[in-house]
Amino acid sequence: MTNHSWRVSLILIFALISFIYLTPTVVAQLPSWWTGVLPKDKINLGLDLQGGTHLVMEVETQKAIEGTLDLVATDLEDSLNAAHVRYKQVARIGEDLVQLTLYDKGTAESAQQLIKNKYPEYELIPPFEDKGFVALQLRMDKSVVQDRKDKAAAQALETIRNRIDQFGVSEPTIQREGINHIVVQLPGIKDPKRAIELIGKTARLEFKMVDEGISGTTATPGSIPEDYEILVEKVANPSSTVVTDVPLAVKRKAAITGDLLTDAQVRIDSQYNQPYVSIDFNSTGARLFDQVTAANVGKRFAIVLDGTVYSAPVIRERISGGSAQISGNFSEKEAADLAIVLRAGSLPAPVKIVQNVTVGPSIGVDSINKGLLAGAVGVGLVVVFMVIYYRMAGLVANLGMVLNVLYLMGALAALGATLTLPGIAAIVLLIGMSVDSNVLIFERVKEEIRLGRTPRMSIDAGYDKAFLTIMDSHVTTLITAAVLFQFGTGPVKGFAVSLSLGVLINLFTSLVTTKVVFDSILNRFQVKRLSI
């Protein structure tokens, strides 16, 4: 094969590949024979074009550490009680410490021994005097803290993924970014507010005993025993829509927690036609539930989700089956969402939404149409200008430009890239830039013609001499495009991808493709004067 026909085949093969890759994007319903070996990926539309929600959430990982330390504190209390060691207080202090306060030095010895055996992974700070008492501190190691934080973020990601899967969003993207950020993209979502509430809920379910001996309304934090707290129950008046807050005094320590659940389902109460969530415990949970209900018949039991009391029913009898129900003042949708979050499990730490970009579908369609219009006008203007200014040669450059856009779209489809509105802008801009290389070449060719060279010599010299300039200008554009790609997110990344791919492809279309056309013409016809 000669050099020439080799290049022609390359151009045609690239065009064919581009068409094949673009087919899934253009054809709505692919024929069945297509779906075997041929590519199925299409150019994805960014959220700014198809509508949807882009969320960045920050996992408050420090809260996960504090949670762990709180657990250690309660666990230590139990162990000390079991070992009959007298102590004044066990509490978490600051970010990474649990402090045990003892009455005298003598007990410190046995407490130290107990802690060393039970929590070998914690650093034990030797006992010291603290306001007449003896204090012992356990410190969580820095590397352990880091590790826990990392795990908390990873676990939050999994939980969120789980919830979104159950909520039913087509093609969501859920990614971790940096140490404690999670990026969630929900394309085409109809009710973003509901989704955000579903994703962002910590969903920590706890069953706590209510002490009716303490009046919630008059109690202040100081007036109740230390192991109690005041939580608010929202009670709806069935005859009106008024919801009143009823404070309740509940035990700080939860009798049972939501991590012992195996399932949660929405059911409708046949009597009142009210939705409720039925939950099933695992064997440990069922045993605990059985014990707690047996020991507390006649007392009230608060079902607490993220610090709010959903309901506080009276335990009428011992419940052994391992299932229970959460009723409350909620709609069917809310009940369904509650069931989802309970099934998917709680987040290891609360999440905070730091960025929320929601685009409605109408504006997306509008953007696509306008982008296409701008592209069409841009192509039209450039094509007309090139033909007027460079005549036949202008036509060749235009062919190169069309191929440039075709290859670029093919490449975007093959990479499964995401097209954003700035990405469309990059393609339109590229239409103008892609003929630039040819302009540089043609101006060189004109110079050669003025020096009295033959058409073939002029063309060859034009391509040769403009080559370095074209390389330089492409490299500089690529430098900034690469930087944009590296630091940009979402729409900007789309712009950088389109721009850098387009510039790379342009090297081929402007240097090889257009040259092939000129060579073909010069080979076939006796050209005396170039139309340039």
Next chain:
Amino acid sequence: MQLIKNTKIDFIGMRKITFVISTIIAIVGIIGIVQVSRNAANMGIDFSGGTSVQLKFNQPVPLETARTLLARNSLKEAQLQEIKEGNRLLIKVGKTGMATGNVAEAINEAFKKEFPGNDFVVESSTEIGPSIGDKLKTDTLVAMGLSMVGIIIYVAWRFDFKFGVGAIVATLHDVLAMVALFYCMNKEINLLFVTAVLTIAGYSLTDTVVVFDRIRENLNKNLDGSLERLFNTSINEVLSRTVITSLTTFLAAISLYLFGGEVIHDFALALVAGVVIATYSSIFIASPIVAELENRRGSPVRLKESPVETP
């Protein structure tokens, strides 16, 4: 066809005037950047943090009414902007005491409550926490710095140090001029604007490199005459291609500006202006600076041979 034929313009001789003009523009640009870093310019919420909501109403809503309505609902600091087609309203609120997630809700509630008869849809809503904005700002500065360093290294490698200086001054000039323009027009400085600036920074070099290449080529030819004449001849020789390459890109950018829609209107404006500024700087700033540097040295230019032999 030939638009520009055998020009003999004394570009290098005009450097005193163009340097003064460009210095003024650059100073305005620097003021703009200082204001941007103090959040005193019209900042996009992606940098400053805050909320922006675009609503499309069934019936027109006068700006004044909307403003008083928002003020009544404790959103006094909201900025309003009318979008020409289709009763659209863009509401922007900077940092407030409210938690992220509540401002957009508060705006929607306010309109629902006070305009019960005028239905609207939320076309887009963006809420950005302050921590994200700060991070983005740092990232942007790093990106700007990285691209500048990358460009200097490349141009210094391909040409020599003085050309590198000329190229970087021209590029910086373009960046500052674009900032100056947006600052003076009180247009929003947002992530898309930065994208446009970086794109133009890369594009600006295209034109500059074309001129530099010709200067280098002519230097190698050892043409007679002064350095100034050599620079002028080179610029004049490539003037038509510099103008035409810019023109084609300009045509594409202007169609984006005219037909690309509201979302990228300002972005397209930045590109259009950038293309013009970049062309100006590659002719009037980049090469005159190299000439000036050569003059100061008082020695005949010695240019590195290009790594690949120029035919």
